[in-house]
Amino acid sequence: MSKREITEADLQAWVDGRLPGDERAQVEAWLADHPKDAERLEQYRRLNEALHGAYDSVLDEPVPGHFSALVRRTHRPRAMRHAAVVAWCALAGVLGAVGGWQSRDWYARRDVMPSAQMFARQAAVAHAVYSREVRHPVEVGADQEKHLVSWLSKRIGSQLRVPHLGEQGYGLVGGRLLPGTPDERSPIALFMYQDSKGQRLTLYVRTDAAESSETAFRFAQEKSVGVFYWVDQKLGYALSGEVEKDELLRIANAVYKQLNP
């Protein structure tokens, strides 16, 4: 390339180190005759450095657990959140039924209450929606646990106790109140737990208006969300998580034991 006009694009590319050797030399020769431009480009170059100085520290921050968990789930065909939105519509009676959300693998067949399957499904949907929240996974955090429990107890009309799952590796994140479905008058209390890797579990609790008898643990699988659920002293519980069934059972047992010391 012989003598050609140096364009502003050439100058920008020089700043960014994107020019091949011969073009770089041409620009540098040109800059020698244009000191004002040379100074301007030097400022651009320092701006590049300043940007790295300002933001490179983000690269060293630990990646939040949910992000890693999200890409770990890449064998799933669709992100759960979207399935969850569809399912919420179903629950609101818009669609009535949604294909694909079929419960299976029943753990026990006894004492199946009419709405039991629905209960497990609602718990799975709540889990899918809220366990993916980065900013607002809970309304009241674990730092206000006393307030959380008294508030939710009052709202669902039953005295609640919140299990502690530290021994199982899960810390309490906090909780939130969810509206009850049209056939249930009582709203729902949702407690969220998280392990050190960001894996989340939710415990979904409602006052059980139907039958007050105790039931065995039952298991439902709603897509990638496993749910163990049971009724105990007028309260219906559902523990949901995207973990292996055995692991979930181990934690469900711990929850049950703490609630029935």
Added chain:
Amino acid sequence: MRADLDEFGAHAASVIPRLRRYARALTGDTLLADDLVQDTLERALIKRHLWREGSDLRAWMFTIMHNVYVNQLRSRPAEAPVTLDAEAYNVASRASPVDMLEVGDIDAAIRRLPAEQREVLLLVALEQLSYAETAQALGIPLGTVMSRLYRARERVRGLLDGSAPQGILKVVK
């Protein structure tokens, strides 16, 4: 559920820190940035079948992040409008030369850029995307990348020098 990463997942995981750095610089807010990253990852997982194995996943993810960001801006019009009035910027009055920059100065200055210029500047200067990749990620011609890059740099330089460009900059090729 298996915990192992497939190839896409492993690649995606390796890009997360870069996505977070870019999102932080783009939004200037830790929470907004992580929201942006989360939405980007979810979109990427849904659209993963569109990613051609072997091609640069990082550039592809920045493309998705741009689309998510633009949608978020549309639904969140609260971002302060950008004006060329130098007197409105307290950063301008500091009149610190570019080589005396502090982190807060640079952040405040790029906050004053129109989003479209900020994106170009950050993709090129911070994320080291090639000009062609930047053009592709933002869905704009290469010439537009170059002119936005020039405008962004001039704007920031002006802000930090206390001599914000007056009026309309000359358009360069």
